[in-house]
Amino acid sequence: MFSYEQRPKIKQLMSNYHFDVLVIGGGITGAGIALDAASRGLSVALVEMQDFSEGTSSRSTKLVHGGLRYLKNLEVNVVAEVGREREIVYENGVHITTPEHMLLPLYKKGTYGPLATSVALKVYDRLAGVKKEERRTMLTKKQTLALEPLLKEKDIRGGGYYVEYRTDDARLTIEVLKKAVEYQALCLNYAKATEFMYDKKNKVTGAQIQDMLHGDTFDITATQVINATGPWVDAVRNKDVVDNNKQLRLTKGVHIVIDQAVFPLHQAVYFDTPDGRMVFAIPRDGKAYVGTTDTFYDKDPKNPVATAEDVTYLLHTIHDMFPDVQVTAKDVESTWAGVRPLIYEKGKDPSEISRKDEIWLSKNGLMTIAGGKLTGYRQMAEDIVDRVVKLHKFKHAQQCVTKHLTLSGANGLNSKNFMQYVENKAKEGEALGISYERAKNIVSTYGTNVDDVFMYLRALRHEESELPKCLQAKLLYAINHEMVYTPADFFIRRTGMLYFAINKVERYKKAVIGVMNKMIKYRPDELAQYTAQLDAAIDAAKHPQ
Incomplete structure (x- = not known):
């Protein structure tokens, strides 16, 4: 039930049944809510007007943050909660979350001093329950420069060395959704909630949905409708009633990607900018x-x-912190931009904009969750589903189980056995005619779902194709198991290639579109539309306006 072929059946089921919960929004927050509710035994429908994770949830810094910066404002409870959640996110999805040692270089007149940093990181380790092997280390100037020789030497005093967790935000969202589908949740992308439905008491009872691919509409009824639309929270609330004085304030975050041949970054670094902010530089897949x-x-x-x-x-910021790195705009291979939905209360100072999550219940019964961070998605879902269960006295609802519920692709895996699993499984891939290193990369990406990817690889062994066999196997898996419908879905949100291998996107886009057209059987207008959509995405990533 998570393939483009199942769209008609999913729509029929959605319109034929009454659900305990209808989730509007298919980013990480909505996905988390769908999984939490479905795993408790509630009936769940989820709709997303674009592709899953197409908004903020595929455009982050791709880190499951530990909340270190909250210590500056003495937000102790936030640090403790975020630190705990980070560990849960990692253990439940080891194939999409990886420990990444982070270097925090310390300079005279910098944001952090050596003593304050040492104390902060030690407190952070304690509050966040950091594993012994991942606790902070304070480094001398010599040790810091040895870890990352590109750092500027002037005024450097040393460094702090601690662990963050790197993730693929869009794939994390997809794996959460696939797990929700295992628990019988019905999830549909390109399905927009256009208006709410009400009973005689003016309570929200569901929503009218428009299929954005084919134009038809259908209704979904539910006991509780949840608005989890991120940057679109206010737009969705405005279809109902806004009865508090809070609203979103959006901020934009941009990232740039440079080949390591030009920017040979060894080590992930969290550093001061000349204007007093903090920025990440992270090596990944031959890029920085x-x-x-x-x-x-x-x-x-x-x-x-x-x-x-x-x-x-x-x-x-690169020139300031890494003065020997001579990068220019021509060296920027790709970019991405995302918006953060922050909560602003009318009448307050703009500086009081909140990055925390909040739950709002309108007088008509629409429940909205706003704000929050990627790291806290599971806890946010638990909180809102707890509230739904209590509000509607759902006696069939079980207790939350997501603290120890592995995601799709992580069945039986954990931080202790994952690497052994990858090494063993990669030998199977090698037997299918691909290199051991490439096989390891595929296993690391798909976890226990790699058997399906290898199944397609096996079937393709003797086929002639313009596409590399690995790429074609990933494409077939994405179409049949991850609800991919457009080339942009595949190249951006299922593989991340548009960001980290944009030259390959340009090289193989025609062949990928050919395979998708053959399988999905696009209408002529769809084929033209999706080709133009991918071309526009490539152009936007390569040529900032």
Whole structure:
């Protein structure tokens, strides 16, 4: 039930049954709610007007943060909660979350001093329950420069060395959704909630849904409708009633990607910028990506893009911290931009904009969850489903189980056995005619779902194709098991290739579109539309405005 072929059946089931919960929004927050509710035994429908995770949930810094920066404002409870959640997210999805040692270089007149940093990291380790082998280490100047020789030497005093967790945000969302589907949740992308339905007491009883691919509409009824639409929270609330004085304030964050041949970054670094902010530089798959900016954004949240000004700002931060790295705008291979939905209360100072999550219940019964961070998605889902269960006295609802519920692709895996699993499984891939290293990469990406990917690889062994066999196997898996419908779904949100291998996207886009057209049987207007959509995405990533 998570394939483009199942769309008609999913729509029919959605319109024929009454659900305990209808979730509007298929980013990480909505996905988490669907999984939490479905795993408790509630009936769940989820709709997303774009592709799953197409908004903020595929455009982050791709880190499951530990909340270190909250210590500066003495937000002790936040640090403790975020730290605990980070560990849960990792253990439940070891194939999509990886420990990443982070270097925090310390400079004279920098944001962090050696003593304050040492104390902060030690407190952080304690609050967040950091494993012994991942606790902070304080480094001398010599040790810091040995870890990352590109750092500027002037005024450096040493460094802090601690662990963050790197993830693929879009794939994390997809794996959460696939697990929700295992628990019988019905999830549909390209399905927009256009208006709410009400009973005689003016309580929300469901929503009218438009299939954005084919134009038809259908109704979904539910005991509780949840608005989890991220940057579109206010737009969805405005279809009902807004009865509090809070609203979203969007900020835009931009990242740039540079080949390591030009920017040979060894080590992930969290560093000061000349204007007093903090920025990440992270090596990944032969590239180095740097971000993020933080500017207010009042345009359409659907297609935020990097501007030349954003790129110049990030290049300036690189030149300041890594003075021997001679990168220019021409070296930027790809960019991405996302918007953060922050909560602003009318009448308060703009500086009081909150990054925390909040739950609002309208007088008509629409429940909205706003704000929050990727790291806290599971806890946010638990909180809102607890509230739904209590509000409606769902006696058939079980207790929350997601603390120890492995995601799709992580069945039986954990941090202790994952690498052994990868090494063993990679030998199977090698037997199918691909290199051991490539096989390891595939296993690391798909976890226990790799058997399906290998099944397609096996079937393709003797076929002639313009596409590399591995790429074609991933494509077939994405179409049949991950609800992919457009080439952009595949290249951006199922593989991340548009960001980290954009030259391969350009090389293979025609062949990929050919395979998809053959399988999905696009209408002529769809084929033209989706080809143009991918071309526009490539252009936006390569050529900041």
